[in-house]
Amino acid sequence: MGHREDLLEGAKRCLMEKGFVRTTARDIVKESGTNLASIGYHYGSKDALMAQAFVELVQEWGEKFDPADRRDTEDGGSVERFRDVWARMLETLDESRPVWAASLEVATQGERLAELRKLMAAAQIEGRSGLVAMFTGRDEATLDEHTVRTLGGFYQALLNGLMVQWLFDPASASTADDLTAGLRQVIEAAAPEK
Structure with missing residues (x-):
């Protein structure tokens, strides 16, 4: 591994142990066995490196519960698939707590982390696309901007809300069955009366 990869792995470990705010370039x-100049040379700034580390940690987390078959399926977006994806996500939340806590740090630190927030906002779009692919089985490359913004934004809002519930109190946070029952109620309420 070269300095670039060593820095990224070191930043991931720091992010998991200390979070965004408490991690320094030093x-x-x-943690990486590199030098300070390497951060600027390879990533431009500590915040850019930390943003990349965060994105990769979230991607690694996503791979743990992503359905094995991301190709288009007949159930693409079914209520059953919705429940199964949430169940897999919830199974991994304990080990991913530091990642989600770090994301709340970025969201709540305001102007103090302005550069990092800008980088994370750009990464948010990629996250929406990945969520649509997970919940529907559709190939990300086939998704149009409108679908990513609307459906991806919907899934992302649910994920962020669940994350906050879970960080505050895992025992009272919504379960996969709760989310599915809620979705069924929304569908029923939106269905035209016959």
Whole structure:
């Protein structure tokens, strides 16, 4: 592994142990066995490196519960698939708590992390696309901008809300069955009366 990869792995470990706010460039250098100049050379800034580390951690987390068959399926977006994806997500939340806590740090730190927030906002679009693919089985490459913004935004809002519930109190957070029952109620309420 070269300095670029070492820095990224070191930043991931720091993010999991210390979060965004408490991690310094020196922490990353110590954890990666590299030098301070490497951060600027390979990533431009500590915040850009931390943003990349966060994105990769979220992608690694997503791979743990992503359905094995992401190709188009007959149930693409079924209520059963909705429940199954949420169930897999919830099974991994314990080990991913540091990642979600770090994302709340970015969201709540305001102007203090302005550069990082800008980088994370751009990564948010990619996250929406991945969520649509997981919940529907559709290939990300086939998704149009409208679908990513609307359906992806819907799934992302649910995920972020669940994350906050779970970080505050896992015991009272919604379960996959709760979310599915809620979705069924929304569908029924939206259906035209006969």
